[in-house]
Amino acid sequence: MLYNTLGKTNLEVSRLGFGTMRLPTKANNGDIYKEESAKMLSYAIENGVNLIDTAYSYHSKNLGDNGESENFVGEFLSENSLREEVLLQTKSPSWLMEDFRDFDRYLDEQLEKLQTDYIDIYLLHSLTVPEWYKVKDLNVLDFLDDCLSSGKVKHVGFSSHIEVDYLIEILDEYPKWEVCLTQMNYLDEYYQSGAMGLNYLRQINVGSEIMEPLRGGRLVQNIPSEVNALWNQAEIERTPIQWAFQYLWNRNDVDCVLSGMTSFEQVKENIEIASKLDEISDNDLELIREVARTYRTFIGNDCSRCGYCMPCPHGVDxxxxxxxxxxxxxxxxxxxxxxxxxxxxxxxxxxxxxxxxxxxxxxxxxxxxxxxxxxxxxxxxxxxxxxx
Ligand code: SF4
Ligand code: SF4
Structure with missing residues (x-):
């Protein structure tokens, strides 16, 4: 495994982080398939992955509500005495906050679910512009000050899918942000905060984590023949997944790429790619941009399959x-x-x-x-x- 320094946290973080939002589930009831998920996490940690990412709402049965992922991660780390071996990252469900006391109430509930008395990295989850203004009015920055000084949280940040101007506005309002999780892949350089957002994070030395590296699987599944034909022109042969990851790891403004892994095979493949230095040349970059231009001609809509809109209360899949x-x-x-x-x-x-x-x-x-x-x-x- 290769490691980067996560911005001003000075933490050495594996460049592949384990996202626990898409763990394998049982077909009959959607519960996490714990044995298989534990096997995946054990393998990842044994092979050098040290950032485990979860959130209050991951694997939830109701839209945006309390999910099963934190419970699973907490149980797994505690049963295997691995809490101290990893950096545990989770997220505060900003959309559920109605009162200042809610911030602390949810954090305490999360600590209990995770069976720990501290969280390494605590992010405000998926901040939209209205939610940012809402939590700011509820004095979220005082709450963050408090949880840093109490030691319940070691480092704070936020995740977001917003445009770069808003990202910078939020970053500039609080000097204690240390980590920021944004969407990036070679299709999204100019989408949401994209490349400009990453550049700004690097300038102010805030650790950068990436979500949607494979665009919800779009970059590696059902690849149009026109795209395959372009990849076949490359000087060095790589699989679509290698292209997607190495594009990110060759950027000098990316510290950690989170991957929401669903199977043991994926964990193995991702770790193998993350453990190898593989330089992307200028010609490769030109080819990647050509592939991105080609992909854009085939887009129906931008759904990234993140699942945040599910379950629909009226049953729409x-x-x-x-x-x-x-x-x-x-x-x-x-x-x-x-x-x-x-x-x-x-x-x-x-x-x-x-x-x-x-x-x-x-x-x-x-x-x-x-x-x-x-x-x-x-x-x-x-x-x-x-x-x-
Ligand atoms: S439609 Fe749902 S799954 Fe698709 S990007 Fe939006 S929230 Fe994610
Ligand atoms: S019924 Fe339609 S609009 Fe309402 S939550 Fe479901 S998908 Fe969204």
């Missing part, structure tokens, strides 16, 4: 509706995707079950107008369905 829609655009085979759409997604969970209540909107990390996008999905596959 938002992620898979968008997945089939995007695969149809990528592969240029709408009929095949329409068959999958009607075969895999239940009647009550397809796009036309959306009642437009907009409850999911504040949770979308890609700022999609979800009901509007679902209407497009319905129109798109509705047409195709007429052929069957």
């Amino acid at each position: 938002i992620i898979n509706c968008f997945a089939e829609y995007n695969i149809a655009h990528m592969m240029g085979n709408p009929k095949a995707s329409a068959m999958q759409y009607f075969y895999l997604i239940d009647d009550d969970s397809r796009a036309d079950s959306c009642i437009g209540c907009e409850e999911c909107l504040p949770f979308c990390t890609q700022m999609l107008d979800i009901p509007e996008e679902l209407r497009k999905v319905h129109d798109y596959f509705g047409e195709e369905f007429n052929h069957y």
Whole structure:
């Protein structure tokens, strides 16, 4: 494993972090498949991964609510006496805060779930602009001062999908930010805070962590033949996953890339890639940008499959509706995707079950107008369905 210094925290962090938002789950009830997840985490830690990332709401059964991931991580670290071996990062559910006392109440609940008396890195989770103003009005910065001085938290930061101007505004308001988690991959250099945000983090020496390195799997699954043809022109042969990770690790403004791993094979493959120095040349960079330009011609919508909008209280399977829609655009085979759409997604969970209540909107990390996008999905596959 290779390591970087995480900005002004001075922590030595593995350049691959283990995200626990997509652990394997049981088919019958969606509970975390603990044995397999424990095997994955054990292997990762044995092979040098030292940052474990979770959040209050990961693996939650209700939209944005208390999830199972923290409990699992806490249990795993405690049972295996590994708490001191790793940097534990979790996130405060900013959207649930209504009162100053809530910050402390949720932090204490998280410490209990995680079976620890301190958190290495505590992030305000997925800050949007309105939420930032809301938590600021609730005096979140006083709360952060308090948890740093009490020792319950060692380092503070935030995660966000906002534009660069807002990112800088938040960063400039509090000199004690030490870590920031933003979205980046070679498709997103100019999306959200993108490359400019990373550049600013480096300037002020705030540790940079990356989410969505594979764009919700888009960069490694169902790859259009036009993209494969471009990769085949490369001077050095790499798999799509190697291209995606090495693009990030070759940037001098990325400290740690979080990957939400779902299978043991993924953990092994990611660790193998993270353990190898692999220099991206100027020609490689040019090729990567050509691939990004090509990908953009195939995009249906920007859903990254993060799952933050799920579960829809009205049963719409938002992620898979968008997945089939995007695969149809990528592969240029709408009929095949329409068959999958009607075969895999239940009647009550397809796009036309959306009642437009907009409850999911504040949770979308890609700022999609979800009901509007679902209407497009319905129109798109509705047409195709007429052929069957
Ligand atoms: S707008 Fe549609 S998809 Fe979103 S929560 Fe309401 S019913 Fe579900
Ligand atoms: S619709 Fe938005 S919140 Fe839902 S999975 Fe896609 S990107 Fe994530």
